[in-house]
Every structure is written in structure tokens, then in C-alpha cells.
Amino acid sequence: MPIIHMETLIRAPVELCFDLARSVDVHMASTNSSRERAIAGVTSGMMELGDTVTWEAVHFGVRQRLTSKITVYERPRIFTDEMQRGAFKRWHHTHLFETKDDATVMVDHVRYASPLGMLGHIADKLFLEGYMTRLLVARNEYIKELAEKQAQGAARAHVSASPSTSDPTGRMKQ
Numbered sequence: 001m002p003i004i005h006m007e008t009l010i011r012a013p014v015e016l017c018f019d020l021a022r023s024v025d026v027h028m029a030s031t032n033s034s035r036e037r038a039i040a041g042v043t044s045g046m047m048e049l050g051d052t053v054t055w056e057a058v059h060f061g062v063r064q065r066l067t068s069k070i071t072v073y074e075r076p077r078i079f080t081d082e083m084q085r086g087a088f089k090r091w092h093h094t095h096l097f098e099t100k101d102d103a104t105v106m107v108d109h110v111r112y113a114s115p116l117g118m119l120g121h122i123a124d125k126l127f128l129e130g131y132m133t134r135l136l137v138a139r140n141e142y143i144k145e146l147a148e149k150q151a152q153g154a155a156r157a158h159v160s161a162s163p164s165t166s167d168p169t170g171r172m173k174q
Contacts, residue, residue: 001090002129004110008140012151014097017104018076020143021095022047030142031135034059041067049073052084059087059131066091089113089120106143108136 010017020026023046024038038044040054047053047070054067066086073079076097083091089112096107114120114128 001111001113002124002132004108004112004129004133004136006108006133006136006140008106008108008144009100010104010106010144010147011102012104012147014099014104015076016150017106017143017147018079018095018097019046020147021097021106022070022079024053026143026146027139030139031057033138034135039065047079047081049079054085068093087115089115104147106140108140110136 024042024044028037034057036055036057038053039056041052043053049070049072052067052069054065056063056065058064064087066088067084068081068086068091069084071080071082072094078094078096080092080094082093092111094107094109096109098105098107110132112132114124116123
């Protein structure tokens, strides 16, 4: 059974990273290459514990549907989505979020099993594991860019809202 493990360092608060990772809208925007879209269950907004979403996408020229369910959810530390129906024999994706200095480490741990026994195992080794890894990397890069942009915007807004002529206690200087 293939295991994909990756870590992405994001210079943004853990809560923001967690929320972007569980956003159906962000997921769809990050998977343009496979034209992934939510067609049932939670079709926009944030996923919570027990929520399901059915994704429709085109992979390898074939339109596919996969229904996943959020089975573990502890904001802003961890959530897990598990396939309920779809092309894989099994899909289990744990998303972990750890604060490190002034950043967040977003960890993806995916365990999956392809159908078709030995044929599926061969497909994993030849192309499927690499393909799935590239999809996750692209998604994580999208989340990283979005989170860092939002975090920088919030920091700039905070600085510009601060009085420029105040002492350290926030009182206006005379």
C-alpha cells in the first residue's frame, strides 16, 4: 500500500492554514488540472466532522467520482478524510498542522490502496503514486501562496491601523 508523506512550511497562522486546507472552494481552485468540483454533500465552504463531499474530476482522461468523509476533526490541529466510495480500494488522508516559530508546518499523510490487486500495484509503481504526489504538491503550493498572501495582508492592515504617533502604550503623543 503506497504512503505519501509531505511537509509544507507556510509563513501564516495555523488557524488560517487549517481553514484553507478544509475549504471545498480552495480545494476546487487548487485542482484546476483535473477539473475537480464538488457535486454532492458539502459543495462550498468549510468541511467539519462527519461531513461528506462527492468530488467529480477527470484523471487520465476518465471522469471519476469519489466521496470522502471527514472522520477526525480537531481544529486547528488535525483532520482526516477517508474515501467512502470511489476508484481506490482505500483512501485515508490525514492533515496535520503544527506551529513552528512564526510559521505552520502542514503535514499530509496519505495511505491508499489501488484496485485490481497486482495490476493496481504495478500502476502505483509505474505512474499513480507520482501522479498523486504531484497533485498534492500543487494543492499545497496553492494553499501556501494563498495563506502567506492573506497573512501578509492582515499584517499590513494591522500596521496601517496602528496610530503612527503613539508611544508604546498606545497613547497619542503630544
